[in-house]
Amino acid sequence: MADSSLLNERENAAARFKAGLWRENPILVQALGMCPVLAVSNTGINALTMSLATASVLLASAIVISTLRGIIPPQVRLACFVLVIATFVTLTDMLIEAFALELHRALGAFLPLIVVNCMILSRIEIMASRQPVPVAALDALGMGGGFMLGLITLGSLRELLGRGTLFGTQVMPESFEPWQVMQLPGGGFFTLAALVIGFYLLDRRWRARRTAEATT
Amino acid sequence: MIDAELWGLFLNAALVNNFVLAYFLGICPFLGVSARLESAGRMGLAVTFVMLVASLCAYVINRLLGMIGAEYLSLISYIVVIASAVQLVEMFVRKTSPALFKALGIFLPLITTNCAILAVALFQTQREYGLLEGLVFAFGAGMGFSLALVLMAGIRERLRLVDVPDMVQGMAITLVLAGILSLAFTGFAGIGAST
Numbered sequence: 001m002a003d004s005s006l007l008n009e010r011e012n013a014a015a016r017f018k019a020g021l022w023r024e025n026p027i028l029v030q031a032l033g034m035c036p037v038l039a040v041s042n043t044g045i046n047a048l049t050m051s052l053a054t055a056s057v058l059l060a061s062a063i064v065i066s067t068l069r070g071i072i073p074p075q076v077r078l079a080c081f082v083l084v085i086a087t088f089v090t091l092t093d094m095l096i097e098a099f100a101l102e103l104h105r106a107l108g109a110f111l112p113l114i115v116v117n118c119m120i121l122s123r124i125e126i127m128a129s130r131q132p133v134p135v136a137a138l139d140a141l142g143m144g145g146g147f148m149l150g151l152i153t154l155g156s157l158r159e160l161l162g163r164g165t166l167f168g169t170q171v172m173p174e175s176f177e178p179w180q181v182m183q184l185p186g187g188g189f190f191t192l193a194a195l196v197i198g199f200y201l202l203d204r205r206w207r208a209r210r211t212a213e214a215t216t
Numbered sequence: 217m218i219d220a221e222l223w224g225l226f227l228n229a230a231l232v233n234n235f236v237l238a239y240f241l242g243i244c245p246f247l248g249v250s251a252r253l254e255s256a257g258r259m260g261l262a263v264t265f266v267m268l269v270a271s272l273c274a275y276v277i278n279r280l281l282g283m284i285g286a287e288y289l290s291l292i293s294y295i296v297v298i299a300s301a302v303q304l305v306e307m308f309v310r311k312t313s314p315a316l317f318k319a320l321g322i323f324l325p326l327i328t329t330n331c332a333i334l335a336v337a338l339f340q341t342q343r344e345y346g347l348l349e350g351l352v353f354a355f356g357a358g359m360g361f362s363l364a365l366v367l368m369a370g371i372r373e374r375l376r377l378v379d380v381p382d383m384v385q386g387m388a389i390t391l392v393l394a395g396i397l398s399l400a401f402t403g404f405a406g407i408g409a410s411t
Contacts (some may be wrong), residue, residue, distance in 0.1 A: 009350060026300055034240065034243050035240055035331040039240040039241070079240070082295055086291055086292040086295055087292070090291050109335065112335060112338055113241075116295075117331075184238075184402055185237060185398045186395045188360065188395075190395040193387075193389075194387045196388045196400070197384060
């Protein structure tokens with residue numbers, strides 16, 4: 001009995017991890033937590049740092065809150081969540097400032113804005129405050145991973161088309177004329193729209209193939 | 217001269233560096249509440265109001281934390297203080313002016329932890345604005361937010377009468393619209409102060 005429930009729990013955790021990466025991808029499907037992040041998605045490296053910072057804050061807060069879930073009184077839970085998240089964001093902010101000053105300047109006020117990322121708060125409220133630590137951690141890893149996946153794709157695309165480079169190295173041929181618009185904020189909206197459409201098409205095709213396989 | 221500077225600050229926050237269309241701040245309410253023109257207007261009003269409160273709070277917090285040398289606490293204090301200040305103002309408004317409360321009403325608690333609100337406090341600190349400059353900046357940012365929201369709501373009300381292809385239904389079409397609006401707003405570049 002104990003074994004099967006443990007197995008269930010493990011399967012459940014693995015399923016949560018996968019859901020975050022694709023089916024419930026926070027950026028492409030839920031459209032959550034984009035505010036502070038889209039603004040710095042103009043290059044791959046910015047997107048990488050920003051999404052990595054967000055994902056680590058999510059993971060750390062999820063573990064802490066899942067550990068404390070029996071202690072936090074339900075009436076003041078939101079305030080507690082925000083305090084924990086704000087603590088980790090301050091830590092991350094200081095870490096990046098200490099190790100990569102140049103990046104810290106480029107990201108500016110957007111790093112502290114991770115605090116109000118609705119994706120983090122929603123994962124904490126839905127999963128971490130109710131589930132045991134392993135499930136919460138895997139869910140946070142999956143969601144954080146999906147978040148990074150979406151953002152790095154977005155940032156690299158914008159950098160590739162807008163500057164002809166990828167993570168700072170020239171990849172496009174010399175004759176390639178950079179699309180200025182991709183570096184403008186408007187380009188961010190367009191690229192995200194294109195990604196959402198691409199995701200929708202891919203997902204529909206995969207689903208159709210799976211049902212076709214199931215019927216034959 | 218001072219007046220011209222403040223005016224430039226206002227225009228810059230409202231148009232050139234519009235919070236929604238240039239900084240991607242407050243995207244959630246931008247996509248969520250922009251379906252109807254009336255609620256968009258009210259939301260804009262509420263956001264402007266909370267931004268002014270936030271700017272005032274941030275100024276006081278910076279002064280106090282600077283005095284005791286605990287700047288690393290600023291982020292946490294912004295969130296806690298702004299949320300409670302808005303709560304207090306909400307109670308005050310409910311008692312004194314039911315009409316205003318009805319207009320701002322449900323939006324007030326929703327937006328206290330909105331990224332656009334916190335961004336006002338953070339930008340103001342980063343750019344070292346004084347009290348008056350901060351308030352003008354917050355007002356401009358709020359006006360810009362309302363403008364973007366109302367424009368978007370207007371377009372989306374029209375959009376309901378058009379045949380949109382299945383593929384781009386929902387989020388994709390909204391994002392494309394936001395992109396076009398954002399491109400239009402780049403036309404304002406060069407007006408006002410350059411920061």
